Amino acid sequence: xxxxxxxxxxxxxxxxxxxxxxxxxxxxxxxxxxxxxxxxxxxxxxxxxxxxxxxxxxxxxxxxxxxxxxxxxxxxxxxxxxxxxxxxxxxxxxxxxxxxxxxxxxxxxxxxxxxxxxxxxxxxxxxxxxxxxxxxxxxxxxxxxxxxxxxxxxxxxxxxxxxxxxxxxxxxxxxxxxxxxxxxxxxxxxxxxxxxxxxxxxxx
Amino acid sequence: xxxxxxxxxxxxxxxxxxxxxxxxxxxxxxxxxxxxxxxxxxxxxxxxxxxxxxxxxxxxxxxxxxxxxxxxxxxxxxxxxxxxxxxxxxxxxxxxxxxxxxxxxxxxxxxxxxxxxxxxxxxxxxxxxxxxxxxxxxxxxxxxxxxxxxxxxxxxxxxxxxxxxxxxxxxxxxxxxxxxxxxxxxxxxxxxxxxxxxxxxxxxxxxxxxxxxxx
Numbered sequence: 001x002x003x004x005x006x007x008x009x010x011x012x013x014x015x016x017x018x019x020x021x022x023x024x025x026x027x028x029x030x031x032x033x034x035x036x037x038x039x040x041x042x043x044x045x046x047x048x049x050x051x052x053x054x055x056x057x058x059x060x061x062x063x064x065x066x067x068x069x070x071x072x073x074x075x076x077x078x079x080x081x082x083x084x085x086x087x088x089x090x091x092x093x094x095x096x097x098x099x100x101x102x103x104x105x106x107x108x109x110x111x112x113x114x115x116x117x118x119x120x121x122x123x124x125x126x127x128x129x130x131x132x133x134x135x136x137x138x139x140x141x142x143x144x145x146x147x148x149x150x151x152x153x154x155x156x157x158x159x160x161x162x163x164x165x166x167x168x169x170x171x172x173x174x175x176x177x178x179x180x181x182x183x184x185x186x187x188x189x190x191x192x193x194x195x196x197x198x199x200x201x202x203x204x
Numbered sequence: 205x206x207x208x209x210x211x212x213x214x215x216x217x218x219x220x221x222x223x224x225x226x227x228x229x230x231x232x233x234x235x236x237x238x239x240x241x242x243x244x245x246x247x248x249x250x251x252x253x254x255x256x257x258x259x260x261x262x263x264x265x266x267x268x269x270x271x272x273x274x275x276x277x278x279x280x281x282x283x284x285x286x287x288x289x290x291x292x293x294x295x296x297x298x299x300x301x302x303x304x305x306x307x308x309x310x311x312x313x314x315x316x317x318x319x320x321x322x323x324x325x326x327x328x329x330x331x332x333x334x335x336x337x338x339x340x341x342x343x344x345x346x347x348x349x350x351x352x353x354x355x356x357x358x359x360x361x362x363x364x365x366x367x368x369x370x371x372x373x374x375x376x377x378x379x380x381x382x383x384x385x386x387x388x389x390x391x392x393x394x395x396x397x398x399x400x401x402x403x404x405x406x407x408x409x410x411x412x413x414x415x416x417x418x419x
Contacts, residue, residue, distance in 0.1 A: 021398075089290050132316045183402045
């Protein structure tokens with residue numbers, strides 16, 4: 001039950017886009033049509049679902065204070081958490097590369113759909129943000145961290161598909177010239193964020 | 205001496221410094237680095253510290269990558285850039301934790317997220333890899349300033365109307381509140397950051413018509 005709660009919470013209440021603005025760059029750049037938005041959203045779910053559990057293992061068995069006791073008891077006071085940024089980003093960059101190669105070998109059709117987006121994802125803030133929130137919130141088990149990762153990914157997916165659908169429609173509306181493109185997208189995202197805030201009161 | 209200085213700030217070099225402030229502003233025109241820009245603009249102090257951190261990382265990152273530009277194999281350049289930026293961000297984070305613990309607490313994960321801030325990666329990729337050190341320094345300062353003024357302006361508006369303060373000092377006197385003035389709490393909530401930036405874009409593009417997008 002706890003896992004479902006974490007999942008729902010990270011999809012709606014702590015939505016990556018509307019509550020924390022993570023991954024805004026690709027959210028704004030790749031949301032012109034629904035098809036590409038679906039591709040990028042799926043790739044984000046995929047990569048978050050892989051990297052956050054790996055970073056969780058790293059965090060709890062290598063980086064955290066006292067995490068190295070499995071090597072020797074002398075290391076109980078070693079705190080390597082200052083290295084976490086560089087470790088996390090290295091894991092993300094290499095996993096993205098690896099995933100790209102595996103997908104290319106195993107499923108060329110999936111690669112055709114996700115291929116161009118995978119390299120973009122290494123520098124998508126929501127992936128590193130997922131790892132850093134995982135570290136800050138101290139999830140107690142790997143299953144919880146995975147539920148959080150998948151939930152955040154799904155939340156991001158929902159957000160980008162929704163904005164892409166709205167942008168496809170808004171192309172036919174009469175928007176004031178200086179607001180066209182970027183400006184109106186910002187305002188719509190803001191309004192969607194206000195709508196998503198209504199989930200805040202939910203007690204899970 | 206004087207003539208050397210002149211060439212350092214030649215017209216082309218000055219353009220590197222001033223263009224990112226308006227015509228190719230990283231936030232409002234190139235749409236880079238939005239992620240961190242919006243989340244930490246609740247107070248001017250946070251926005252200021254964040255801009256300084258970005259300036260520091262971009263400054264040293266541009267110098268290092270520009271100095272190494274002929275040594276980095278192009279196939280692994282993204283990883284090299286990420287490692288350089290990550291190392292600089294770790295330094296910034298440790299310095300903030302040591303000297304400004306309360307601001308560092310509020311910025312939480314967003315200091316770490318400077319690593320994936322698209323402005324920094326974008327400038328390293330597009331500029332520092334192909335230019336000498338001095339233009340790269342100017343480019344870093346120009347872009348960091350372009351980022352900073354939007355950030356601080358958004359934070360100024362949000363803090364002023366959201367909590368009636370600027371940099372933590374009360375601006376609206378008690379009298380106002382007695383007469384029925386109330387802080388607009390919605391300004392503190394995340395969605396208003398987006399709408400404030402949209403208003404800045406609106407003003408900027410109606411002033412500078414050539415920036416208007418087709419659709």
